[in-house]
Amino acid sequence: MKSKEKIIVEETGCDEEQAKLSLRESGDNLQKAIKSIASTLKYITVIKSKFVCEEISTYGLFTVIVNLRKDIIIRQAAVMAYNPAIYENELDLKWHIFEKKLYALRLHKGSLQETTIKFEQDLNRQIRKNFKQTFFQLIRDKKENELIELLRSVVSGSLSTRDVRMILKTEELSLNQFRELTEESISVAEKKNNDNEYNREIVLETELIEDDGIGDSIDVDKLKENDTVMTNITDSRDIAQYLSSLLVGKKRDMVIPLTATVEKIRQKDNDFIVDTRFSPGIIGRARVNRKIKIKMVKDKFEIVAVRRKVLWFLVTLIIMGVLAYLLLNAR
Secondary structure, eight states: OOOOOHHHHHHOOOOOHHHHHHHTTTTOOHHHHHHEEEEEEOOOOOOOEEEEEEEGGEEEEEEEEEETTTEEEEEEEEEEEGGGGGSSSOOOOHHHHHHHHHHHTTTTTTOOOOHHHHHHHHHHHHHHSSSSHHHHHHHHHHHHHHHHHHHHHHHHHHHTOOOOEEEEEEEEHHHHHHHHHHHHHHHHHSOOTTTTOOOSEEEEEEEEEEESSOOOOOGGGGGGGTOOEEEEOOOOOOHHHHHHHHHEEEETTTEEEEEEEEEEEEEETEEEEEEEETTTEEEEEEEEEETOOOEEEOOOOHHHHHHHHHHHHHHHHHHHHHHHHHHHHOO
């Protein structure tokens, strides 16, 4: 059985000393100790940002919610459009209201669905692979200008433009504040009709595209969170068909394969249930036989790394060949 201190550490992310102190102050009451720490330690930070790329007339909003105790991104959301009215949204809104606004704007016909999805994926990958230590440390140190520069570089890379103007604001929350507002949002959404556009998460029936021998593939039981896969939206509901057309997953009566980021994987009987993220508020859910091999999109950074290794291998072979030739001729 786990000790109370360990349970508190796992539940709240505090260190052992803080857990012991909280237990003493709460009279060894585990629930009180957890509640006390969760309401006082503010290590959830929400970044709210807006930007404009005048060169390509693109405007955007995004939010990133991070846990500074674990150095992880809890979730991110974005919306991009050619409409400058997007940039007029205020960053002073409370984080949960700002996030809900993104969900609503994301479903507007004028939003750039593919561009937004690509940016969300790039944002997550770049931070995890290139900027992880720097990103979280800048947030801790409250170095806003450096943080803007880092995020500007992600936007520039994703949109292939250097002309990016950006402003941001951060909001610090305790674990309790974050949980309460998240749970409140979910409970409100659950009371809405499933077809209501204000529902916090819309789950679409999907199928993952099986390996056809062309391109990259992976066994479904080896899938990991944040992998990018190919998927079709198979949901027949009206709201699903509407969203599919917005996501460019359907053109007239033809289904078009989409890329989506794996968010959650769980086993059920002999199958796997795979949740994928299309955009803020829109999740795909597919049931896949555990023996199936599915198509995936390799991380561009991995592709570059492989190409670099192959290039170095070829260069080494050439150098060795030249040296061997010179040695033979020297004799």
